[in-house]
Amino acid sequence: MNDITQITRDGVSLHVAAQGPVDAPAVVFANSLGTDLRLWDDIVPLLPKGLRVIRYDMRGHGQSDVPDAPYTMGQLVSDAEAVCDAFKLRDVLFVGLSVGGMVAQGLAIKRPDLVRALVLSNTAAKIGNAKLWQDRIATVQTKGLDAMADEVMKRWFSPGFYASDAMLHWRDMLVATPTNGYLGICHAIAGTDFYTPTSALRIPTLGIAGSEDGATPPDLVRETIDLIPGSRFELMRRVGHLPCAEAPAAYAALLNQFIADIGHG
Known part of the structure; x- marks a missing residue:
């Protein structure tokens, strides 16, 4: 079953794509x-058959509503919770990249009935510091996303991918992000520190980092993954912040092995 729908939480409509058997x-x-949600386009076809796959656009992004900034991490976590509840999901494997990985941590903490395992990709319990995000917010407000897009691409991708035409798709996606949506998420990241709550998690967890990641470097990712006893850390070589875009086959192989290892199929 394939379905594209909108769900509404707290007056905000979230764009969701669902596929696979409902049970x-x-x-x-x-x-x-x-x-x-197109971030995962090259990954979904490579997953094991028979899974229920849910993707959604975070508020302020894609085809979801764009409420005024700022947003809080609590709102982002509640959005993810609402998506899961709308589809009557339980015991999901939640895969989050960057701020999506912060949402994953927050949801696992808040709703252990929903999350049985995590993939924390290119993320951390705390990303950056107040000054970094204040500077980012000020730049976007005064100059716009296009003015900083090339700098962001260099943080996101390995030099080889940055020099390729494939990078332009991701630059266009970034620049098309509504300003309020981008600023809203920046505020949410700036206000989040999950080090203490994440260290209390006791569920199967796979961490993925890219060796060329200029946004969440491997050591930062590993530091967070090491907070969770029994977790596994994988470093992907010659890729940056979006390894699912640069090396989808290798990324999917890590996911599929983890899915098999935890018996999520």
């Missing part, structure tokens, strides 16, 4: 700042 084990994907 199958579910995998939920959450996108990063400046992308939308």
Whole structure:
């Protein structure tokens, strides 16, 4: 069953794409700042058959509503919770990249009945500091996203991918992000520190980092993954902040092995 729908939480409409049998084990994907659910386009066809796959556009991104900034991490976590509840999901594998990985941590903490396992990709319990985000917000407000897009692409991608035509798709996606949506998520990230609550998690967790990631470097990702006992950390070589875009086959192989190892199928 394939379905594209809108669900509404707290007056905000969220764009959701669902596919696969309604009663199958579910995998939920959450996108990063400046992308939308198309972040996972090359991954979904490579997943094991028979899964229930749910992707959604975070508020302020893609085809979801764009409320005025700022947003809070609590709102983003409640959005993910609402998506899961709308589709009557339980015991999902939640895959989050960058801020999506922060949402994953928050949801696992808030609703352990919803999340049985995590993939925390190119993310951390805390990303950046107040000054970094204040500077980013000020730049977007005064100059717009297009003015900083090339700098962002260099943080997102390995040099080889940055120099390719494939990078332009992601630059266009970033620049098309509504300003309020981008700023709203920046505020949410700036106000989040999950080090203490994440260290209390006791569920199967896979961490993925890219060796060329200029946004969430491997050591930062590993530091967060190490907070969770029994977790697994994988470093992907020659890719940056969006390894699912640069090396989808290798990325999907890591997901599929983890799915098999935890018996989520």
